[in-house]
Amino acid sequence: MSLKQYLTSKTFFIQMAIAIASVLVFGYLFMHWLTYTTDHGHEITVPDLRKLSEQQVEDKLDELDLDYVLLDSVDYKKDYPKHSVVEQDPPAGAKVKEDRKIYIKINSSGFTTVRIPNLIEKTYRQAVPTLKSLGLEEGKITYKPYLGKDMVLGMSLNGKKLNPGDKVFKSSKIDLILGDGKVGFEEEVDSVPAAKPETATPSEDE
Structure with a gap:
């Protein structure tokens, strides 16, 4: 069979269809695997932690599979309860991945x-x-x-x-x-x- 005859034969078109289908299936599976491994699309909204105690912060973040890191305390602010969160990073409303650490600063116990x-x-x-x-x-x-x-x-x-x-x-x-x-x-x-x-x-x- 000549090349021209092969390229116009039924066998060639069947093999081309199989090859294209294989590429599509492989591409779909690869993207599905990539999405799963990077946890794409599964984001958590950071809650507003201001004015919460450290224990309340821990309980709230545990429910969302998030963690926190206490940086330090800031000068006493009378608008916030003692030992409550004054600042947080990322801010409330930000989208983060699971196990992301939220950095917080606590209100000091009194005026310096x-x-x-x-x-x-x-x-x-x-x-x-x-x-x-x-x-x-x-x-x-x-x-x-x-x-x-x-x-x-x-x-x-x-x-x-x-x-x-x-x-x-x-x-x-x-x-x-x-x-x-x-x-x-x-x-x-x-x-x-x-x-x-x-x-x-x-x-x-x-």
Whole structure:
């Protein structure tokens, strides 16, 4: 049988059909195996763990075949219960595979303390960023007569005077006493008593 006759024969077409069917079946089985081994399509939605205790986190993740790793604690946040989750990674709603580890950070047990910086004779614009960098907040502002406008003259917390170096809790509101800038050079001159006018002394001729 010549090649031309073979290519146009029934046997050739049957063998071609068998070959194509074999490739299709093999491809299907391979993709099915690949999907199974990579667990493709089987994803777990990460739950919201915020404000849950570590024990609650463990119970919740066990139900979903997930695990967790406790990284560390963060500065106390009053909006979260003590020892509850403040941050998590991946975030809630993310899609992950089975046995994926969720990294969490726990709220510390209470406020940490910081030392009051020396803000005396610093400007208001210098004082506020310094307080915020330490985790403190700006409180009530009052003014008193002083040559330097918006110059810090004193600090207090809940009516109690603070000195540089005093310890306070983070997130405390620090009240500031500032100069109003209304005591100027002219007022200082005006405050000097005026010299008494000289009185004429009688001449000897009179």
